[in-house]
Amino acid sequence: MKKISRLLTLLLLLSAPGFLTAQESSPAAAAAAAAVELTPALNSGDTAWMIVATALVLFMTLPGLAFFYSGLVRSKNVLSILVQCFAMAGVMTLLWVIYGYSLAFTDGGSLQSWIGGLDQLFLKGVTVDSLSGTIPESVFVTFQMTFAIITPALIVGAFAERIKFTAMLLFSVLWFTFSYLPICHMAWGGEGALFHHWGVMDFAGGTVVHINAGIAGLVTCIMLGKRRGYPGAQMRPHNLPFTVMGAGMLWVGWFGFNAGSQLAADGTAGMAMLVTQISTATAATVWMIIEIIKHGKVSALGVATGAVAGLVAITPACGVTGPMGAILLGAVSAIICFISATYLKQNFNYDDSLDVFGVHGVGGIVGAVLTAVCAADFMGGVGLDQGVTVGSQMWAQTLSVLVTIAWSGGVSIVAFFFVDKLIGARISQDAEDTGLDIAEHEEQGYDII
């Protein structure tokens, strides 16, 4: 009896490992393990980065863009720009959380190609624990919110020094609702969204942000009319140190804009940062070279503008291009934006006060189209999808550019017309002579005399 029980015990012990392995390899256990891998869990590295990226992008507006633009206007209008940027941050935040996020990023049902739905009105469903990929949904909401803030803020530069504050607010609300949200959805609304369907590559918003705002800027500056006395000696930038400082803030903040669009702290984000730096530096350098050739002198405004031209162009491409592609993008953008901010504006005689179309619109178009080339293997990019050629990708990119131009242009024309008829868009001649700071805000920017 004892011998049998010892033998049984021995057999049991020997087969124990067998039991264990059988447990692990049972179908149910395998399915459970796989399920854990498929459902994304919160990644604290991604989350930490995205929180920082969000702050960086907001910093681009407050006070990056605020300084960049306000330094370029006359001193009697300096506050008007600052107020417009801050007001934009306030208003767009509210609109975003009330209906913007939902219309941009949820499924739009039968309208999914163009716009999202109302499922997440008032941020319904966004809780402390709800996730968007590997980051909290709250972080994704805020990150995208900063994009929704800066895009209408960019347009401010086109109608600087002559728009009524209330008209600017009303126009921006309408444009945000009917142009920013649809284009944002078309590019980033996921399965079924128009640009997604076409396989368009717009990593951080070449169409959504820059072309969108650039076209709106062009339309509004033409409909609003030129500043009194433009072009004349009295319209020089009043504080270029502000402008250059603002450009610096934009450059640094843009790392959040571009690398943050990966929504994760990984290799793609790292490469996005690298190519952003390369494109910007190249564009600034090329702009300097152009100035040396043309004028014999490098200017502060030139080096700052060149940098921004590079930043704009790399925006759609940053997640798919390699370092050499970034050099190409920066160089081409600098050249074309230089032409559009100087010759084009002068020849066609429109007063795009702060070159919103000249730099953001044109730079965005250059970047969006060239993304097709820079993404390709031979340029060191991530490579195009199976069966997609550079030509067909470029066509998809061009289509998205054309849609954005048409949509933003159309919305801007209608919205501006409506606002102008309702409350009048332009300030009075007296107000323009006195300056917006006194006329619209009853404040003085500088108290020197």
Next chain:
Amino acid sequence: MKLIKAIVKPFKLEAVKDALTAVGIAGMTVSEVKGFGRQKGHIEVYRGSEYSIDFRPKSLIEIVVDDDTLEAALQAITRSAHTGKIGDGKIFVLPVEQSIRIRTDETDSESL
């Protein structure tokens, strides 16, 4: 008493002030002005737009002196502000009717 208005190049301001104090002028008022005479302006370029800037920055020094100090003051200014290049500036002399020191109510020569 005479009011001397001297328009000089801004970088000469310190030298003029030192020269005036050396001849006993105890105070002055200075403002930053712009203007032009025979000195031409310059060109500034912003994003391809050329601006012709005609006005040059200058410093305006105003002093009120006794008639017997006038010559010394004028010489002090002329010598210290001179560079020989166009744009050195101009000096104007105007008559002064009255002068009062606010703190003590002293008038005319005692107030200078």
